[in-house]
Amino acid sequence: MQVASILAGKGNNVATILPDASVAEAVEQLRSLGVGALVVSTDGRTLTGIVSERDVVRRLAADAGGALALPVSAVMTTAVHTCGPDDAVERLMVMMTEHRIRHVPVVVDGELAGIVSIGDVVKERLGQLERENQALYEYFTGTR
Numbered sequence: 001m002q003v004a005s006i007l008a009g010k011g012n013n014v015a016t017i018l019p020d021a022s023v024a025e026a027v028e029q030l031r032s033l034g035v036g037a038l039v040v041s042t043d044g045r046t047l048t049g050i051v052s053e054r055d056v057v058r059r060l061a062a063d064a065g066g067a068l069a070l071p072v073s074a075v076m077t078t079a080v081h082t083c084g085p086d087d088a089v090e091r092l093m094v095m096m097t098e099h100r101i102r103h104v105p106v107v108v109d110g111e112l113a114g115i116v117s118i119g120d121v122v123k124e125r126l127g128q129l130e131r132e133n134q135a136l137y138e139y140f141t142g143t144r
Helices: 003-010 023-033 053-062 089-099 118-141
Strands: 037-040 049-052 103-108 111-117
Touching: 003 089, 003 111, 003 118, 023 037, 023 053, 037 111, 049 053, 049 103, 089 103, 089 118, 111 118
Parallel strands: none
Antiparallel strands: 037 049, 103 111
């Protein structure tokens, strides 16, 4: 199974924010979109960084008084792990687990092509297991 199969089901929309937007704006966008991370980009196509709920919480803990007024660039993660649509979902699961990340932008030729969350991966994996279970059931019961 490849990352492209996840994008086929969820689409390739990516929520982005400008690096000079305030953390308060990022928090509002995270809330209103119901997402856990925003890709930081100056043009909506290229990746500058990623800002997640975790990044915001860590900064709030360190600088509660002024954190919301800071620019996103001050709290974002710049060493972003990415994948491509042809990457195996199993590889993505390993990457997410090893690096303790929940959101991975999908990049093709240096441009954003989507984003995959740990929830997307779990949903896809559960669907795969259900299909395999059904196939085995039909095989053993002869209902195929």
